[in-house]
Amino acid sequence: MLELSLWFYTGCFLAIVGSLATVWGPGVKDPIVRTLNTEIPSIGVSLILLTYNHTLALLTFMATSVIISLILLRAITRLEEIGTKV
Amino acid sequence: MLVPEFVPAMFCLWYLPAIYTGFIVAFIALIGISINKSDIHVLILTDIVGLAMLVIVGAVGTDLAEALVLPGLVVELAEIMAISEILISREMRKKGKSSSLLPMPLSLDMEIMTTAPNFISLLLIGYGIFLTGFTGGAVAGGGILLYILSRKAQGLPVLVINGIGAISGIAWCLWIIGFLLFFVKPDFWLLSLFLAACGLLLKVASKMGLIATLMREEFKRE
Numbered sequence: 627m628l629e630l631s632l633w634f635y636t637g638c639f640l641a642i643v644g645s646l647a648t649v650w651g652p653g654v655k656d657p658i659v660r661t662l663n664t665e666i667p668s669i670g671v672s673l674i675l676l677t678y679n680h681t682l683a684l685l686t687f688m689a690t691s692v693i694i695s696l697i698l699l700r701a702i703t704r705l706e707e708i709g710t711k712v
Numbered sequence: 713m714l715v716p717e718f719v720p721a722m723f724c725l726w727y728l729p730a731i732y733t734g735f736i737v738a739f740i741a742l743i744g745i746s747i748n749k750s751d752i753h754v755l756i757l758t759d760i761v762g763l764a765m766l767v768i769v770g771a772v773g774t775d776l777a778e779a780l781v782l783p784g785l786v787v788e789l790a791e792i793m794a795i796s797e798i799l800i801s802r803e804m805r806k807k808g809k810s811s812s813l814l815p816m817p818l819s820l821d822m823e824i825m826t827t828a829p830n831f832i833s834l835l836l837i838g839y840g841i842f843l844t845g846f847t848g849g850a851v852a853g854g855g856i857l858l859y860i861l862s863r864k865a866q867g868l869p870v871l872v873i874n875g876i877g878a879i880s881g882i883a884w885c886l887w888i889i890g891f892l893l894f895f896v897k898p899d900f901w902l903l904s905l906f907l908a909a910c911g912l913l914l915k916v917a918s919k920m921g922l923i924a925t926l927m928r929e930e931f932k933r934e
Contacts, residue, residue, distance in 0.1 A: 649744030683781035
C-alpha cells in the first residue's frame, strides 16, 4: 500500500517542475511546445486535487484544461495564419 | 489554530507545502510573464498562474475549497477565451487580414451522427435530469449538444433560440428563490435545495444547447 502523501508530494513536484519547464524549458520559443508543456503542471494540480478528495473540482478541472489548451492552440494557429510573428 | 474537527489531520500537515507550492509556481510564472514580450506567450503563462491559484484554494481541503475552485475554473476559462479573441482581432486589424474562424479541417460526416443521436441524447438528457444540479446540467447539455450538432434539427427558428434564453432567465429565478428560502425559512431546506438544483440544471443545459446552436451555424456556413 502506497502512502497517500506520496501522491500529494508528487503533485507538488510536478506542478513546480512543470511550471519551470513551461517558462524555461527546451524549445519553448515555439508557442505550441509551450502550450503542450502546460499539461505537466496541470497533471500535478490534478494529483493535488485528487489527494484532497475534490472530486467535482477535479472533473471540472480536467474538462477546462482540455478546453483551454484547445483555445490556445486555435489562437496560435489563427495568429500564424494572419502572419504574426509569434 | 482554528481548524474544524472534521478536517483530517493529514490535510493540516499538507497545508504549508501546498501553499508554498502555489507561491513558488505563481512566482515562476510571473517571472516568465515579465521576461516575455510576445502576447501569446504571456497568455499561455497566465494559464500557469491560474494553476497556482487552484493549488492555494484547494489547500483549504474542505467543501469550501471545492465550492471556490469551480467558479475559479469557469472564470479562468472565460478570461482566456476573451483575451485570445481580443488578441486575434487586434492582430487582424493591424495586418488588415482576416483569418478563418476554424483553421482546422473538420467535417462532421460520420455515420454515428445520423443514426445514433436520437437514442444517445435521450439517454443523456434523462440521466442528466435524474442527477440534477451542475453535473446533471452538464450531462443533459451534452445530450442537447449532440442532438443539435447532428443534422437532425437543422434550421432552428429564432423563436426557439429566444425561448432557450427565457428558460435560462427562469432558471436564475428558481436558483435565487431557492437561495433566499434557505435563509428566510430554513425548515424548507429540501424544497430550496431542489429549486436551486433544478435551476442550475436548466441553466447549464440551456447554455450548452445555445453553444451547440452557435457551433452548428459556424459549420453550416462553411
